[in-house]
Amino acid sequence: MAGHTRPLRILLAKLGMDTHTVGVTVIAHALREAGMEVIFTGLKQTPAMVAAAAIQEDVDVVGISTLSAGHTRSLPQLAQLLREAGAGDKLLLAGGVIPEEDRPLLEQAGVDRIFTMGSDTREIVDYLNQWWSRQPGSPD
Numbered sequence: 431m432a433g434h435t436r437p438l439r440i441l442l443a444k445l446g447m448d449t450h451t452v453g454v455t456v457i458a459h460a461l462r463e464a465g466m467e468v469i470f471t472g473l474k475q476t477p478a479m480v481a482a483a484a485i486q487e488d489v490d491v492v493g494i495s496t497l498s499a500g501h502t503r504s505l506p507q508l509a510q511l512l513r514e515a516g517a518g519d520k521l522l523l524a525g526g527v528i529p530e531e532d533r534p535l536l537e538q539a540g541v542d543r544i545f546t547m548g549s550d551t552r553e554i555v556d557y558l559n560q561w562w563s564r565q566p567g568s569p570d
């Protein structure tokens with residue numbers, strides 16, 4: 431985390447009625463183990479709730495875990511809400527059950543990276559550490 435005097439802060443969230451909790455728990459644990467500050471919103475969030483929490487908590491990254499469909503609507507909504515709030519610079523990640531054919535739509539809408547079923551948590555940690563090391567150092 432060269433150049434930074436504080437750890438990366440990430441908000442993890444689950445949208446809508448999706449109650450699959452294993453993946454998000456695994457990710458939260460792996461990122462905490464790697465020294466990141468992890469905030470989990472809990473279940474049944476709306477895109478507006480997640481955008482508001484991301485801004486209030488002043489996170490660097492927003493990560494959505496989605497296994498029960500609906501992501502082609504909710505993720506573009508979330509990306510749009512973040513941009514409208516002037517928070518479009520936050521890294522937006524998604525993981526879970528996301529069909530290959532949905533990727534172009536999500537990427538165009540502003541999802542920066544998608545990690546689907548079977549992703550190695552070390553790959554996710556490495557990706558975040560590399561992204562964080564490219565961000566300007568923060569004075570706080």
Ligand code: B12
Nearest residue numbers: 448449450451452453493495497499525526546547548549
């Ligand atoms: C366990 C399970 C359940 C459990 C969940 C228990 C719990 N508390 O989590 C129960 C039995 C409750 C359940 C219910 C249902 N399930 Co279910 N379930 C599964 C199953 C078998 C495994 C999911 C899992 O835990 N995987 C292990 C974790 C570690 O993997 P993961 O979540 O994918 O996470 C990894 C990556 O995706 C990624 N990742 C995930 N999130 C994030 C977030 C970020 C930020 C990042 C970076 C990475 C990341 O990193 C993780 C590590 O590699 C999957 C099938 C499957 N193979 O995925 C079906 C599956 C997800 N379920 C499915 C369905 C349909 C349902 C039900 C609708 C069934 C029903 N008719 O009732 C309900 C829906 C409940 C709801 N409202 O959401 C479908 C979804 C289909 C779809 N999306 O199109 C699947 C794919 C089964 C199938 N093949 O049809 N389910």
